[in-house]
């Protein structure tokens with residue numbers, strides 16, 4: 001199986017992984033032969049890449065590092081709960097509303113415990129790209145993804161379970177204030193006006209004000225909403241906190257937040273591949289993000305996911321065929337074209353065994369910008 005751009009798709013190709021909608025219903029099943037009509041429909045759904053099965057990629061299996069069924073279930077479970085909490089914004093919430101919010105929090109805790117359990121058992125590098133989904137509503141998917149990434153990072157920090165669970169709850173709730181921002185502003189394709197940007201920025205304080213009214217939520221969790229856009233160099237918002245004045249929970253969530261935001265499909269832009277997103281985190285390391293957290297995060301992420309096409313510095317082209325857990329960034333590659341760009345009979349190399357070789361270009365290049 002390999003990942004290709006929708007632009008390179010043509011009729012007759014066999015779909016390697018099912019494509020689901022946000023309810024978890026299959027839109028197009030694995031094994032389907034693509035037709036021009038299907039391809040046009042997928043483009044309408046903003047699908048930029050898809051997995052196909054063909055001769056050259058035979059035997060390359062995509063490892064699901066996080067069960068998709070659990071992720072979809074988590075997204076569905078938190079959707080209503082986030083609205084219940086956002087509803088508290090009215091000046092004087094009724095007792096019923098407060099009780100509903102408490103129930104929502106308990107629901108979030110249950111969702112997160114399942115995520116945590118799964119990640120504790122997971123021995124593979126995280127790759128949420130392996131799932132091809134059509135999500136209309138970004139906020140809920142994003143909240144769950146950030147919880148997954150932040151949980152992985154919290155575990156890598158060796159934090160006690162109580163702290164990991166607080167970070168998870170903080171991650172699910174970090175953007176709850178966005179439910180008060182008009183959707184046209186959130187989904188605006190172009191540049192925001194200053195006024196619009198101020199409205200977007202208000203989501204961190206709005207979220208904090210909402211969350212601190214719910215007494216089941218520890219104050220540190222509410223602070224995840226308040227501080228997740230603070231930057232190490234003090235140029236973040238809302239308070240311009242610097243360095244260690246930013247709580248460790250927020251340092252973790254901000255790395256997870258940005259990584260998911262830039263690797264997610266949005267209606268107005270294409271996603272970045274993991275290695276480009278990682279470079280972006282590195283470029284902000286020490287200014288926007290905590291250096292140690294960026295380094296730890298990298299170790300748990302599949303930077304070159306299985307199935308993507310790469311070009312090596314000696315000119316050969318191949319498909320990433322296996323992830324190398326002992327050497328991040330040095331996967332196994334099935335070479336399919338030689339130095340002269342001629343198609344050859346495929347063979348595998350282990351990049352970890354060749355110090356002189358490195359990955360130069362990712363051929364799913366429509367993703368790179």
Ligand SMILES: [Fe+2]
Nearest residue numbers: 174175228229
């Ligand atoms: Fe945010």
